[in-house]
Amino acid sequence: MRYPIWRIGVFVAAAVWPLLWLYEAWSSALGPDPGKVLVDRLGLGTLILLLITLAMTPLQKLSGWAGWIAVRRQLGLWCFAYVVLHLAAYCVFVLGLDWSQLGVELSKRPYIIVGALGFVALLMLAVTSNRYSQRRLGSRWKKLHRLVYVILGLGLLHMLWIVRADLKEWAIYASIGALLLLLRVPPVTRRIPRLIAKKPPSATKA
Numbered sequence: 001m002r003y004p005i006w007r008i009g010v011f012v013a014a015a016v017w018p019l020l021w022l023y024e025a026w027s028s029a030l031g032p033d034p035g036k037v038l039v040d041r042l043g044l045g046t047l048i049l050l051l052i053t054l055a056m057t058p059l060q061k062l063s064g065w066a067g068w069i070a071v072r073r074q075l076g077l078w079c080f081a082y083v084v085l086h087l088a089a090y091c092v093f094v095l096g097l098d099w100s101q102l103g104v105e106l107s108k109r110p111y112i113i114v115g116a117l118g119f120v121a122l123l124m125l126a127v128t129s130n131r132y133s134q135r136r137l138g139s140r141w142k143k144l145h146r147l148v149y150v151i152l153g154l155g156l157l158h159m160l161w162i163v164r165a166d167l168k169e170w171a172i173y174a175s176i177g178a179l180l181l182l183l184r185v186p187p188v189t190r191r192i193p194r195l196i197a198k199k200p201p202s203a204t205k206a
């Protein structure tokens with residue numbers, strides 16, 4: 001089958017959350033300020049999807065299963081879809097589509113500038129994620145797509161600026177991000193296949 005069922009499962013799993021949150025907002029299940037809750041959930045969803053996307057290559061190296069890579073592009077595009085919804089929810093529910101407030105907002109919440117830089121970088125990756133761009137850009141494509149680590153840094157900084165005192169949740173995402181970054185350092189990456197090869201035969205047979 002060209003499009004296996006589990007890939008459709010990934011699509012449904014990513015699509016269901018924003019729909020559920022919109023339904024909750026509509027049915028007044030998100031408290032007195034549903035717009036803000038929606039913005040926060042979509043922002044966190046963007047960061048989590050970014051981390052999941054970045055985990056695909058190390059998982060493929062660890063397990064040897066090509067399926068992780070097959071689904072990486074779809075997850076990256078979902079990450080972009082979430083950030084578009086995050087931005088749209090901010091424009092509608094926080095700004096109230098009143099663009100004259102934008103200047104005030106930027107001076108009141110400078111972390112938005114950091115988020116906006118992350119958005120532009122994600123947009124660049126999304127529009128060049130197709131095979132045509134890959135062929136046209138050649139080796140530059142890989143370099144461009146290393147921007148994903150910059151986006152992770154911007155996303156974490158953006159969140160840190162917002163949560164400030166309550167660092168527990170932020171520290172979890174930052175640690176996962178740091179681990180994924182470490183796994184991309186060439187001497188560490190080179191050791192990953194050896195870790196699998198060194199498994200005792202009984203462990204692989206089971």
Ligand code: HEM
Nearest residue numbers: 040043044046047083087090112115116118119155159162
């Ligand atoms: C133009 C782009 C962006 C705008 C305007 C924006 C705006 C916002 C706003 C207004 C909040 C809520 C702040 C609050 O609770 O007081 C927020 C939260 C957040 N945003 Fe963004 N953001 C943008 C891009 C991004 C990007 C690129 C990422 C991730 C890569 C991201 C991840 C987050 C996270 C993780 C939170 C915190 C959620 C939580 O506390 O539960 N945002 N953003």
